[in-house]
Amino acid sequence: MAQNQPDRGQRGLPGGSPRYSAFALAKKAINYHQDWQRAWRDPEPKTEYDAVIIGGGGHGLATAYYLAAVHGITNTAVIEKGWIGGGNTGRNTTIIRSNYLWDESAAIYEHSMKLWEGMTQDLNFNVMFSQRGVLTISHSEHELREMSRRVHAIRLNGIDSDILGPAEIKKFVPTINIDQSIRYPVMGGFLQKRGGTARHDAVAWGYARAADDLGVDIIQRCEVTGLRRQGRKIVGVETSRGFIKTKKIGCVVAGHSSVVAAMAGIHLPIASRPLQALVSEPIKPILDTVIMSNAVHMYISQSDKGEMVLGAGVDKYNSYAQRGSFPVPEHMLAAAVELFPVLSRLRMLRHWGGIVDTCPDASPIISKTDIEGLYFDCGWGTGGFKATPGSGHVFADLIANDRPNKIAAPYTLDRFRSGLLIDEHGAAGVAH
Amino acid sequence: MANSFESKPVFSGETALSNQSASKSNNPSGGAVGLIFHEMQHLGKLNIRGDHSLKAAIKAATGCHFPPLANHFETAGERRIVWLGPDEYLLLCESGKEKALHDTLTNTIKRSHFAITDVSDSLCALSLSGAAVRDVLAKGCSLDLLPAKFGAGKCAQSLLAHAGITLMALPDDTFILICRTSFAPYVHDWLVDAALEYGYQFTV
Amino acid sequence: MSRLSKAPMGHQIARIDAKCRIDRSVPVTFTFDGRTYNGFAGDTLASALLANGVHLVGRSFKYHRPRGILSAGSEEPNALIRLGKGAGAEPNIRATQIEIFDGLYAESQNRTPSLKFDVGAINSVLGRFFPAGFYYKTFMWPASMWMRYEHVIRHAAGLGKVADDHTDPDRYEKTHAHCDILVAGGGAAGLMAALQAASGGARVILADEQNEFGGWLLGEANISIDEQPATSWIGKMTNQLAAMPNVKLLPRTTVFGYMDHNFLTLNERVTDHLSKRPAHLPRQRMWKVRAQQVIIAQGAHERPLVFAGNDIPGVMLAGAVRTYINRYGVCPGQRAIVMCNNDDAYKTAIDLHRAGARVLIADLRAQPTGPLFQAAHNVGIDILVGHAVIAAYGTHRVARVEIAPVNHNATAIIGEVIHRDCDLVAMSGGLSPAVHLHSQARGNLQWDEGKLCFRPSATHEPSFNIGACNGSFDLVAGLKEAVRAGTKAAAASGFKTASLTVPDVTTAKQNWRSAAAWKIPNGHLAGRGPKAFVDFQNDVTSNDITLAAREGYQSVEHLKRYTTTGMGTDQGKTSNINALAILADALGNEIPEIGTTTFRMPYTPSNIGAIAGRDIGALFDPVRLTRMDDWHRAAGAKFEHVGQWMRAWYYPEESETMHDAVNREVRAARTSAGLLDASTLGKIDIQGSDAAEFLNRVYTNAWNKLGIGKCRYGLMLKDDGMIMDDGVTTRLGENHFHMTTTTGGAAGVLDWMEEWLQTEWPDLEVYLTSVTEQWSVATLSGPNAAKILEEAGIDIDLSSANFPFMSMKHAHIGGLPARIFRISFTGELSYEINVAARHGLALWTHLMKAGAAHGITPYGTEAMHVLRAEKGFIIVGQETDGSVTPHDLGMDWIISKTKPDFIGKRALSRESMGYSDRKHLIGLLCSDPKTVIPEGAHAVIDPDQPLPMDMLGQVTSSYFSPNCGRSIAMAMLKGGRALMGQTVYFPMLDGTVLDAKVVNPIFYDPKGARIDG
Amino acid sequence: MLIIPCPYCGPRDEIEFACGGEAHIARPLAENTITDAEFADYLFIRDNPKGIFLERWRHSAGCRRWFNVARDTVTHKILEVYPMGSTPKKAITKASYASSWRRNTVAEKAAKPDKRNKGGRVK
């Protein structure tokens, strides 16, 4: 790849925690697994940290990890109100790709993709990053034109992308219906072979374990209730477990970004919306890649455990209820049956929702604020899982150096003032 | 015909469903036919925007009491005024009378803020009846169609599956269903499919 | 064992002669794993297999352990089979819920090559190396091998196989329903509540997932109600309800979702139980119910006990054993061990005894007392108190158990181990109320320390919990709750009812408390010894749970995700409480502090086909057709989807390629005349004294001075200054305008303008009415257009003096009244002829006839696109993408400098709007005039630079222009207007590079000379 | 799946409605000068409370009228429905109206009607 390789910092548990391996597993089996240690400690919060990360999702944990691994800032705490990975990290459909349209997006998602490639080894935790490909389907002349635009841009950004015709798609995905007489026929698609999925929970756990190894305190069941400042400077956080002193706070709370921002009197261009997903019962493999369709609002993959994992578009109204409205999955399942008739005789096993932080231009915010020492990383909306390592990496850099690097620079809050948006959905769905 | 719109179309021409085969039916289970429906060809339709100040003019021109209560329609002979919203109504009239009514209304209503628009060809009206008509409609419509709640004289704008509709309840479990003409083939196909288990009969 | 296996085929060895719910006069034949068996109508597949002595029915998910039938209901984790064959096959169905019918075909799953001999069982032997979460710790090196490891893992995982032919032959329905009271669950409590609720006339829906109402009572032999067997009372109640017109009974219907504002989803299995399914009936129907009040009467699930070998076929839930005996006339074993921590299992022991089995009770409690204990004792059943089964053994069926005395709470073995041969273990760990629907609806739970279970506390929606699901296990207590809830629910929806009398119930009094005993010791050191299962389906053992706790996965949600407890198709109905308790124990914590995982829809897995219903195929999404559609089809047109509309794309004549056809159409429009169906354009009728002012605000240009009968092009922005839509608007009268919009934008524009009128400018006197479908539009374009209209018979003077460009006239064409707009999207003399839609087809055919002599040519959207591109006209959505301003398109002329405000005005002066590197609309001429640069191609200045390249922007429109005799393109390039005359390069996907000159985007007739013909 | 009480048609299923986001955002008039940052408050910045939210809905498949709704974003309970151009009446919804940071923005002040336009602008 043409872009620079990210600086991965210290890798593979340099702090000395016991390493995982097949050998370790066999050895521990001798003693019936009685002496495995905690994957990460459960410390009491200290009175002061050099930096506090609010939010123990993938992004927050990755930020803490890279602060320690790349920037040597280890006196850090990750404060999580519930259990790590319990937000959107633990409830997303795990699609990973970097085939975005705009240069700014391509840069950050590709940065992330490179970190995915090798994350298992970096963290010594198998996050099951599986590059089984992500295929986005086009269903109309208009979408074919958009696809061409996208693929040309993606390629010139040095990112892999191929256009497939219906017959090639059928060969690649034998269960798909390419009958041209259906309402939204499969007219073509573009494939990122390096895209795929990862085991979402493992990402949170792997970052937590590796960050902990470097000395980061991971503090669960601790809710941030206030941000304390002196003038325009941060001096600490109020939490359900007491006040913690710090000069730097990184807020990475996804759906709750507006709530935490309001604690500092900051207002964000964010709406918190439910995004729903569901899984079918587990079945023997029938789908070996990820399929996305924007026109019918549906995406689908099959997990390693065998369930079909399906998602759709966001709900239409704000909510913090971690559940969505029935018409969304109802429509999504009809779309799924159109494209994959085999699903008709499968059963929905579990359905859930997460609360995503959507931005007007469908691009994230990685930014300083007008309060010194307060940083936000949010607005990833429906697609931030794929960005987990990249976001953590550049956000750590921003916190450490107090200025955005080249990749993060376009994502400041200032773009809403200047109008220099990175309109990812504007570029996708338009009138004709 | 299960409703009172007996007058024959004055203007000839195509209707939203004139390309459907003249009649079709299916009744796999025997019994009373679940859904009987036909297109009310060239029914005159005027969209009326305005407030209570139109009362006298409309009453004079149509014979209908105006305005109807919310979610109700008023009938006078072959004319009906259907409530669509707080300042929006649909006047249904005999085929071919829409132009004259339009002119009469426009000429008699003075000074008030109003708009009358001929939408006769914009909207398609179907007449629905049959033993299972409410069951068929319930498959696509989230309104509570219990006769006591949606009985004669009631109307509502809602959705039938993926199509916007105006539904009017007439006596004897008969309904007028109005949709945009471009959705009419979909609505027709949907009704035929929905009524399969109860049996249906369609005539143009 | 031996006695069973020697039994002749088809002989229902375990069938007993008892009064029960099967119909012995209707024998049924079915096939399981290639063998044919007999059963009776009323059997489930599980009861029929048990009747035939078949206990081994499946293999577990991870270790491929032999598994049997655990339960008799929807909580079943083990007995998942594949039902049917070919296109109708369906995986993972619970044998306990399948009603058998003649010809039923079933197969076991997740085994190779056979159920008895499964190579996957090696995983069980190696189980020690596969503890919870092992995959996070392994398969990391070499990194490149992961995809291979994963391939193996994927194929080992998964349960059943999908249908062989992927197109579902069945039909599914869905429907809306409204009621005053929905009763979920039709056991004793549900029946009573439904009758109470309905007695005042309220609309009641009663749904039960089973084939008959009655719930748990159907499996009880020793309860009489009003001095009749309980089943008689059930029959009476059901008949009474069935006779009420205000009651809808839905058997075989699972309430699977309970959502906001009392919205519930139900899945009714309409024909699944029939051997011949009428084609006009749906296989299943989803009900979308809106209820005023909900009464939840889901009952309770019995918990297994966690001891070594508790997953071997033949180890069953005690209550299920009782149901098989009493409801199905099947005695699942002859030498039975009953193991329990409560009174309830004594009923099973007594019924087993009566059915002729030899029974031994191992009661974990040190001092059980009470009538049931006495009764068991009296009939001569051996009872070991303070004892536990500490291990069960057997390969394909349990054959032997070890029993030992245990201390209080069963944390240690305190005496000698006894060995017993057996063929059945009936276990009971107490009842867990089914709080699923209550929890889905965000109701709260509280821990009941006596009954060792979570039960509902506060509700979030208007609802009631009654009977066993409310933790009220006593029948009379449950019935009393039912009457109370029925009365209250009726009252809350406006119906008065008189309280019904709770019937007399005669049964042995029982204590409903259970003794805590979560993990039975087995005499081995921690972590060792045979496996004791918590989650049967996902093969989670008690050791996995303690391991997870040890590794820090201590939140119950972490435990779930690390071990997969409760993530199977049963969603942990039988396992979750045991898992919580073992976790609590490992952490030295209390169960209520640990809390439960989140209950989610669906209650049991629900068919996707039924949720999709009929919203598939042609009914997936409406297709909108113009009135001329039949003509286009007859003419062989190819169609393009534009929004929901189908538009004629081009009209190939025999053997013509698309390219040929489009060239011909484009040429015709420039040399003689072309006819386009433009009916899909959005049309909005605008009336009111403020109509012109309103247009001033929604369009960027000025509208006050537009004369009556005159047309003007307008551009609409969003308030962020980005182009949203465009179109021509015509002044029909002083206060009356006719607006056109893009086809795809029509609905959005109307909504948008309504929004501004209603919310921002309610003071403006303007009314909007959509007339898109009122008018059919044929656009006649080309130098012969006027001539053809004259020949078609038009009653107005078409001379430019009388009818100039950008004006509108009323006229008759061939007698049809029309509105004619002299506007042009092609640059040619052009008339957009609007007639009432009923005349659309007549107008079209009439014009085609009239123009025949001039070679009038119908043209589609593709030719229209080429024609407008030749003129450099934009298409919103093609040149624009939501990030383009009028300035970017070089259309500053359309922005009024004098209007104080219009939507988008302020945004256009934001800092970045003036940046010189914004993308501008420009034209491109490829150096090779025959090459059409692909739309979407990106321009660069230096094609030899390394990746990622600095890109200028993209080609938005690109065609071969037969009129220019060469290819032409439009593009949006950064700083494009400054690049005029320069060459830019287009790296292609195949590695080649095209180059083109940046030019003005008007390629044809730049002076506009042709507009008057 | 909400039931939304349309002030004109009565309670109807959520599928008949479209949600229009935060209510009571006054639109600054282009003729009144404000900075880009202040304009961004109007254009992009949104209230996003966890709890009572004042939002706009349209009965899109029914009477097509816009109205305001006070809804709790955690419980999804609808606390009040009130017409466009008015503010909520209940004590608790009134309080959330009054306490919004937006009540004092420059953008809001710039929305004040200008003499050249007739009538007031309300939302």
Ligand SMILES: Cc1cc2nc3c(=O)[nH]c(=O)nc-3n(C[C@H](O)[C@H](O)[C@H](O)COP(=O)(O)OP(=O)(O)OC[C@H]3O[C@@H](n4cnc5c(N)ncnc54)[C@H](O)[C@@H]3O)c2cc1C
């Ligand atoms: C159904 C669904 C499907 C999705 N599918 C995809 C996909 O396929 N691909 C993709 O790339 N993305 C997807 N996403 C988006 C993706 O999940 C998110 O963008 C991403 O996981 C966000 O990670 P995060 O770490 O920022 O947030 P989270 O994981 O949500 O973490 C934020 C954490 O902050 C904590 N927190 C909040 N407030 C406080 C407080 N006051 N004090 C302390 N802690 C607090 C929360 O408890 C939470 O754990 C999906 C999202 C959903 C809901």
Ligand SMILES: NC(=O)c1ccc[n+]([C@@H]2O[C@H](COP(=O)([O-])OP(=O)(O)OC[C@H]3O[C@@H](n4cnc5c(N)ncnc54)[C@H](O)[C@@H]3O)[C@@H](O)[C@H]2O)c1
């Ligand atoms: N294991 C046991 O011993 C046991 C279990 C449950 C109830 N009981 C006893 O049975 C008596 C009657 O109790 P009850 O009426 O509360 O319970 P019940 O178990 O008799 O009835 C519950 C009914 O609800 C149905 N059901 C559950 N979830 C459903 C859903 N989502 N959709 C549709 N139907 C659903 C079940 O099929 C069942 O018929 C009580 O005396 C109770 O103690 C005993």
Ligand SMILES: Cc1cc2nc3c(=O)[nH]c(=O)nc-3n(C[C@H](O)[C@H](O)[C@H](O)COP(=O)(O)O)c2cc1C
């Ligand atoms: C990729 C993925 C796969 C999942 N697979 C399963 C599964 O096999 N079984 C299951 O019960 N839940 C599965 N879930 C859903 C979780 O149980 C859970 O619903 C989700 O993480 C949201 O959490 P909550 O329901 O506790 O709020 C899966 C979730 C994700 C994101």
Ligand SMILES: [Zn+2]
């Ligand atoms: Zn309404």
